């Protein structure tokens with residue numbers, strides 16, 4: 001009791017450099033509970049041909065698995081990983097809020113690789129339990145019928161989702177009129193935004209051509225009032241056009257999410273020169289994101305690395321908090337666009 005009281009009286013430690021952090025790109029779905037009901041999420045855990053990947057072993061070690069190199073062959077063997085693990089991770093790294101990336105996509109035959117994290121799961125497990133810590137976007141399968149797409153968008157809006165996400169490497173070009181334009185029209189009607197993947201992907205059935213941010217230019221031309229978040233800023237694909245999209249179109253924003261922070265030493269993975277150019281040309285439209293949980297074991301280091309980048313303090317603040325906060329929680333959402 002006395003100890004609890006003294007802890008309660010302790011001033012809360014400020015995050016590194018006093019900077020608030022909004023992680024605009026984390027992936028829920030890999031948690032242990034009910035993982036069999038979320039297609040595509042067991043792939044992180046189950047050993048392929050009896051081999052455990054370095055990423056998996058590091059994640060398991062960080063979660064306290066005493067034997068992280070022993071191959072996992074069934075869901076029961078997955079270490080405890082839940083929304084509480086996420087909160088502990090965010091607290092440790094000084095991350096106040098995070099955007100949960102919903103998924104709903106399938107690659108073409110013969111792969112038919114499905115990746116789906118249902119909106120109901122995100123709502124019950126994350127948004128309802130920690131409403132101050134999370135916001136979310138819903139994955140939209142653009143290969144579904146018009147009726148199905150509209151119904152899932154209506155549902156996600158009702159459940160409090162801020163926007164929708166399209167996974168181009170498996171879904172196709174974002175400027176595909178038949179598959180995508182009804183989703184964009186509905187976004188305008190519901191006052192939601194769209195997030196479009198422009199990074200690299202390796203899951204079976206991926207087509208690299210669909211990841212090129214040049215196709216976002218078409219969408220921005222045809223929907224000047226639709227807010228578009230370009231995920232990964234075209235890294236390893238076409239980072240120059242990704243920057244140009246943000247300069248040219250007032251409605252295109254970008255994150256700087258990379259698969260691993262060490263890649264930020266390299267030219268095609270949002271390195272310092274890339275970040276400095278974004279600072280110079282579009283300082284109010286760039287968000288920090290981590291792609292966790294893949295980097296779970298070094299999450300705090302990744303956040304601190306970005307805090308240490310040689311950019312101005314003003315831009316650091318915008319990159320780590322202000323821009324994402326204004327985008328996801330700002331007043332524009334209650335204004336009528338149509």
Ligand SMILES: [Zn+2]
Nearest residue numbers: 025027101291
């Ligand atoms: Zn991602």
